[in-house]
Amino acid sequence: MEEPLYWIFCWASGQAMVRFLLSHPEWVAGKRVLDFGCGSGVVAIAAAKAGAAKVWASDIDPLARQATLMNCRLNSVSVKVIGDWTVCTEPLDLILAADVLYDRANLAYLDRFIERSPEVLVADSRVKTFDYPPYRKIGQLQSFTIPDLAEPDEFGHVCLYHYHLECYRMIPCGIATITDTFAR
Known part of the structure; x- marks a missing residue:
């Protein structure tokens, strides 16, 4: 494949x-x-395997949605796969977004997420200056892309950003800072 689809990689x-x-x-x-922005569905699958009561995986790419459905079947998890994330009208407790800020235009979603859910967790390695209140950095993880794309090391430094309605209202919520390294 000359130009592989961006979502086939596990960034x-x-x-x-x-x-x-x-x-x-x-x-x-x-x-x-x-x-x-579920891509191949790995984050949705992890959420389901970690005990989420209900999981939706959204992506605008129909091929990504097909891959997510196949990966969910292979991993024996139940995930509702949708295109437009706004069609999910049920209440949400948490929105997960990994590797979606590669395009600065996607920063606008951060505001839309907090209108829709009381809690948001974002993982990103591309934005170097993330000053976006009410989100706060809660940790940094070392990771890598599969398959190895020989990316610069800096893209393996993944920051986790968290929004929680109660924390934003200045009510203590007991969120600890996370530091971890995952070996290859």
């Missing part, structure tokens, strides 16, 4: 989010979760 931020959720299932356990 560093998606990989970091998967490992984070599987290591810290309390972030999704029992929650209604939406994976925005």
Whole structure:
């Protein structure tokens, strides 16, 4: 394939989010979760495996949605796959977004997420200056893209950003800072 589809790779931020959720299932356990820009569905699958009550995976690319459906079947998880994330009218507890800020225009989604969910978790390795209140950096994870694309090391430094309605209202919410490294 001369120009592979961007979502067939497990980008560093998606990989970091998967490992984070599987290591810290309390972030999704029992929650209604939406994976925005799901690509091949790895984050949605991790949320389901970590105990989310209900998971939606959204992507505008119909081939990505087909891949997500196949990957969900292969992993024996139930995930509702949708194109437009706004068609999910059920209440959400958490929105997950990994590797979606590669295009600065996508920053506008950060405001839309908090209008729709009381909690958002974003994993990103591309934005170097992330000053976007009410989101706050809660940690940095070391990760990598599969397959190895020989990307610069800086793209393996994945930051996690969190929004929580209660924290934003200045009510203590007990969110700890996360530091972790995942070896290849």
